[in-house]
Amino acid sequence: MSPILHALEHEQASFSQMERKLAERILSSPGEVVHMGITELAEQCGISPATITRFCKVLHFKGFPDFKVKLAAELAHSDASPQEGGSSYQDIVAGNPLSVIVEAMQANHLTSIRDTTSLLDLERLQSAIDLLCNARRVDLYGMATSSIVAQDFYQKLIRIGVNCTAFADSHMQITSASSLSKGDVAFAVSYSGETPETIDALACAGASGASTISLTSYGSSTLATLAGIPLFSSSLEQGMRRGDMASRIAQLHIIDILFTGMVSTRFGDFIPKLEQSYLNVQHYRHKRGGQS
Amino acid sequence: MSPILHALEHEQASFSQMERKLAERILSSPGEVVHMGITELAEQCGISPATITRFCKVLHFKGFPDFKVKLAAELAHSDASPQEGGSSYQDIVAGNPLSVIVEAMQANHLTSIRDTTSLLDLERLQSAIDLLCNARRVDLYGMATSSIVAQDFYQKLIRIGVNCTAFADSHMQITSASSLSKGDVAFAVSYSGETPETIDALACAGASGASTISLTSYGSSTLATLAGIPLFSSSLEQGMRRGDMASRIAQLHIIDILFTGMVSTRFGDFIPKLEQSYLNVQHYRHKRGGQS
């Protein structure tokens, strides 16, 4: 914890009553205090602005604004590395003030990315990259939330000229899976690893001779068991209420790594295509006269 | 480097002469500026305080003090993460070993989420949440990469019974935008803030009487200027080669905060719907006999 907050907490003994009220308010959500005026803060604590100024001076700041700036800096430091408690997924409940939600969300997402990274098996990842780089055709499967992840990958892959498709329609998934063969890759995304439609599609693709990759939350699941190369994101959320928010971020994180790995592996082939696709979009835009 | 400093450096083209003097002074030693008053800074730059206030507004801060607090937070970030791969955003080049890519990607995504969080303006965010909670209808606009973000929000909103649509087709966007009216909300996502189709759609929605919200990378952009409530993600990537990876993560981070904020605001209404949607999907699955 930052020195300022630490001091507020541990030097309460030397504070007066009003000062204690103030210290508690600041500790309860320092992130808000940083954006408040002295009057607003005074009202919330039921004390006078004068007391706040005096308190800041006692703490050796030049005044209240100086205190705010220093506190802001320290807050940024402290949440830059929430080492306390390692994986700390916060639950979000009714009527939480926005500042709490923001902090919790940040903590969840940061933890999720860190955990996912530490779960990675580089060799396996490399095999997946190699398969994808050399695939004749790539099929991406995913339902609901996971279809977002699949589509994201799709958008990246087509930019580097990989022949691929992303289906959200389960019939289309099966149809496409049946037509795959050796040298093709099927890539299935599912948070739980138990989505029946996605399982079916990957099973079908495997039966047709394609290589199979899964991306699920960590743990044993039908989909991961089925896949030739199972990849995992971190899994600590409870699912339902949270809408799988952190897991989706973590899965996209893996997609980014896969994609970047592919580009890095075949730099010469892929980068020109990537640039060309960018330039073409720009060019098209310049040509546009007005609306439409 | 922090998004704010980055913007100051790279958007010099759009600044006026006086603004440029100011930007240079800030860049030359941001750590000092953070502890100055507006008058002092004005003198040092040889410009008037009024110009500084105006400049802060252009950059979407509430005023000079707000700018100082946000800048202080970001400065703290930048020298807070020395271990995680040096200066924040890493470029990814040919033939990097996978381990380097993984580390760089993690550093990028972590930095992106942190920076985005520290740029947030809670009041503005709350206004956006209030608008969305009470909207009669919500339109989501976004092209290409940004359509992923829009669709993600769409999937969340329909789960809590919000009447909304996400269009990727630009004609449909305009068509829908024209039919909006007071009490409706248009929400536009664009990494650059300069996507013509998205700008047109939001402008049209605004003209029709709808409230408008934008989600772009930090910096002044047409879309952000146009929007009633501009929201920002951190922006440090160079775009083209990287495929806007970190920015997309940051934007989803904001979507998660918005959504969670909505649920928290109207817990009683929304949670039952969220649970019902989950249970219905489960129920449907149990009924399934075999495959597709």
Place this chain on the structure above:
DNA sequence: CTGATTATGAAAATAATTTTCTCTAATATA
């Protein structure tokens, strides 16, 4: 060259902060 637009600073208005002064209540002392 003219009119319109934009950029800028001076100064007025407003808001925020700090200081001063006063009052209160607690403690010590006769």
Place this chain on the structure above:
DNA sequence: TATATTAGAGAAAATTATTTTCATAATCAG
């Protein structure tokens, strides 16, 4: 017990900082 003393608090005045308004100068398009 009564009174002096003092630290803590707030009200209000003073100061300072910021923002807005308005007038002017510079720039640009026609």
